Amino acid sequence: MAKILESVPNYSVGNDERIIEKIVEPFNQHDDVKLLDYSADPDHNRLVVTNVGSPEGLYEATLESIEIAVERIDMNEHAGEHPRMGAVDVVPFTPVRNVTMAEAVELAKKLGKEAGNKFDLPVYLYEEAATEPGRENLAEIRRGEFEGFPEKIAKPEWKPDFGPDKVHPTAGVTAIGARKPLVAFNVNLRTDELSIARDISRKVRHSNGGLRYCKAMGVDLEDRGVVQVSMNMTDYTKTSLQQAFELIRVEADRHGVEIKGSEIVGLVPLNALIEVAKHYLKLEDFSVEQVIENRLLEDL
Amino acid sequence: MAKILESVPNYSVGNDERIIEKIVEPFNQHDDVKLLDYSADPDHNRLVVTNVGSPEGLYEATLESIEIAVERIDMNEHAGEHPRMGAVDVVPFTPVRNVTMAEAVELAKKLGKEAGNKFDLPVYLYEEAATEPGRENLAEIRRGEFEGFPEKIAKPEWKPDFGPDKVHPTAGVTAIGARKPLVAFNVNLRTDELSIARDISRKVRHSNGGLRYCKAMGVDLEDRGVVQVSMNMTDYTKTSLQQAFELIRVEADRHGVEIKGSEIVGLVPLNALIEVAKHYLKLEDFSVEQVIENRLLEDL
Numbered sequence: 001m002a003k004i005l006e007s008v009p010n011y012s013v014g015n016d017e018r019i020i021e022k023i024v025e026p027f028n029q030h031d032d033v034k035l036l037d038y039s040a041d042p043d044h045n046r047l048v049v050t051n052v053g054s055p056e057g058l059y060e061a062t063l064e065s066i067e068i069a070v071e072r073i074d075m076n077e078h079a080g081e082h083p084r085m086g087a088v089d090v091v092p093f094t095p096v097r098n099v100t101m102a103e104a105v106e107l108a109k110k111l112g113k114e115a116g117n118k119f120d121l122p123v124y125l126y127e128e129a130a131t132e133p134g135r136e137n138l139a140e141i142r143r144g145e146f147e148g149f150p151e152k153i154a155k156p157e158w159k160p161d162f163g164p165d166k167v168h169p170t171a172g173v174t175a176i177g178a179r180k181p182l183v184a185f186n187v188n189l190r191t192d193e194l195s196i197a198r199d200i201s202r203k204v205r206h207s208n209g210g211l212r213y214c215k216a217m218g219v220d221l222e223d224r225g226v227v228q229v230s231m232n233m234t235d236y237t238k239t240s241l242q243q244a245f246e247l248i249r250v251e252a253d254r255h256g257v258e259i260k261g262s263e264i265v266g267l268v269p270l271n272a273l274i275e276v277a278k279h280y281l282k283l284e285d286f287s288v289e290q291v292i293e294n295r296l297l298e299d300l
Numbered sequence: 301m302a303k304i305l306e307s308v309p310n311y312s313v314g315n316d317e318r319i320i321e322k323i324v325e326p327f328n329q330h331d332d333v334k335l336l337d338y339s340a341d342p343d344h345n346r347l348v349v350t351n352v353g354s355p356e357g358l359y360e361a362t363l364e365s366i367e368i369a370v371e372r373i374d375m376n377e378h379a380g381e382h383p384r385m386g387a388v389d390v391v392p393f394t395p396v397r398n399v400t401m402a403e404a405v406e407l408a409k410k411l412g413k414e415a416g417n418k419f420d421l422p423v424y425l426y427e428e429a430a431t432e433p434g435r436e437n438l439a440e441i442r443r444g445e446f447e448g449f450p451e452k453i454a455k456p457e458w459k460p461d462f463g464p465d466k467v468h469p470t471a472g473v474t475a476i477g478a479r480k481p482l483v484a485f486n487v488n489l490r491t492d493e494l495s496i497a498r499d500i501s502r503k504v505r506h507s508n509g510g511l512r513y514c515k516a517m518g519v520d521l522e523d524r525g526v527v528q529v530s531m532n533m534t535d536y537t538k539t540s541l542q543q544a545f546e547l548i549r550v551e552a553d554r555h556g557v558e559i560k561g562s563e564i565v566g567l568v569p570l571n572a573l574i575e576v577a578k579h580y581l582k583l584e585d586f587s588v589e590q591v592i593e594n595r596l597l598e599d600l
Contacts (some may be wrong), residue, residue, distance in 0.1 A: 267592050
């Protein structure tokens with residue numbers, strides 16, 4: 001049974017098609033790596049690449065891609081809406097099949113070490129790969145961004161995990177880590193009152209007393225005439241999609257508002273949906289081995 | 301993208317381990333066929349083998365397996381609880397990925413023709429592969445069983461689709477066909493009154509005015525102290541698991557009885573569960589392409 005991980009590296013480029021193609025190329029050149037998707041957003045000036053593959057294949061392809069990005073992107077000329085600190089801003093690895101989180105962490109550390117030494121690039125390990133609690137949260141690492149990092153990196157508490165103690169002059173700094181699969185799950189409410197979506201978001205999200213593995217914010221979908229509770233489910237194995245959905249339903253009821261529908265943005269692991277089906281059908285003793293497609297995957 | 305079908309041949313043998321091993325062997329000997337499961341039931345005196353694979357691989361493996369069963373099983377010595385008419389009682393093909401029903405029907409016809417000619421075996425095409433409406437229902441074909449077939453096969457309306465117009469002296473006759481994937485879905489009720497499960501089964505099943513692609517019967521699970529609505533969902537793309545579940549809930553309510561839980565017996569296609577999740581979460585614009593595991597399968 002093959003080991004399969006996902007990687008979703010983010011690069012600080014959104015406009016230059018030539019550079020984007022070069023950066024993506026290595027993920028098409030390894031037999032055991034599959035490029036699932038890449039999207040470059042000119043407003044954010046950011047490229048997000050989604051791949052799955054073997055640990056070895058993803059390691060090699062990502063290292064090659066980092067080298068290209070470090071060579072071609074000059075952060076001194078970069079501006080965009082999304083906060084960023086380096087040419088290769090962040091590289092998360094996520095276990096998909098037959099891979100433990102410990103193995104994903106090992107892969108992140110190995111890549112961080114080699115990229116740091118080879119490209120003179122300061123690397124911070126984050127989330128499950130973090131070497132201290134203050135570095136788990138990517139937003140904390142990124143605070144100050146590229147422009148503020150020469151000052152930040154000089155502080156002892158911000159000494160990088162790998163690479164030099166000095167910002168790369170053109171490529172800045174990079175975060176590499178391991179995390180659980182993240183599901184972007186949005187619930188739309190049949191109202192145009194943004195305050196209701198905001199109120200419900202506070203009820204459902206961890207930071208205000210809600211569900212442990214749920215981040216949420218209220219969003220106005222003006223062109224659709226509805227508002228949305230926009231969520232990141234950061235560990236669906238512990239906080240399920242149906243928990244968030246049912247809690248939103250209860251809170252929406254209180255406002256006299258209906259749930260219009262929901263959406264999953266991007267990719268979702270099969271098991272997150274199986275858990276939903278198991279919950280609502282009250283399935284007993286169900287094993288994912290009963291899903292035909294899962295049996296086919298055993299041979300990969 | 302590889303074409304993948306499922307086949308679930310049923311053989312009239314349940315006790316003789318040597319014969320069972322021989323019959324199953326071909327499904328382990330083809331690179332592009334995967335034996336998922338086989339179970340032999342001594343009471344029913346019947347062997348059910350579940351395989352997935354390419355059209356070509358399944359065709360070859362099934363033909364080899366039929367030859368072995370025809371040679372080794374003598375229906376004159378066969379007795380068991382399950383109705384049966386041949387050594388190879390029935391061979392259904394089901395599309396799984398990138399295969400149309402028309403292709404599954406073609407495969408059934410090709411196999412029926414070759415097996416009929418090669419092994420002097422009368423073959424009836426059934427369900428989606430049936431050549432006339434009276435042969436769609438397997439139970440209609442099988443009526444009379446092995447012992448009654450010499451008389452039945454002589455009637456013009458029961459002339460076999462392939463092979464001789466005479467029952468094979470030891471192997472009887474065989475049905476080969478194509479059908480939608482079948483999901484065995486049972487809902488358990490928190491009561492020990494069998495009459496309630498029977499009443500609800502009549503409400504939910506097609507034959508008494510219920511859901512089009514649902515067969516159901518009431519079953520007493522004495523050792524668990526509950527009763528069960530035991531269902532075969534014969535086309536989950538048209539009659540979904542959640543429709544049956546919700547209809548049972550409504551009927552159970554009327555009896556003042558709760559649903560205790562449900563179970564899926566054996567294999568289930570991924571899409572049947574995704575439809576459940578989509579329904580209860582009110583997912584809009586969701587594509588199965590968003591399921592990571594589905595993307596991995598594209599490379600098979």
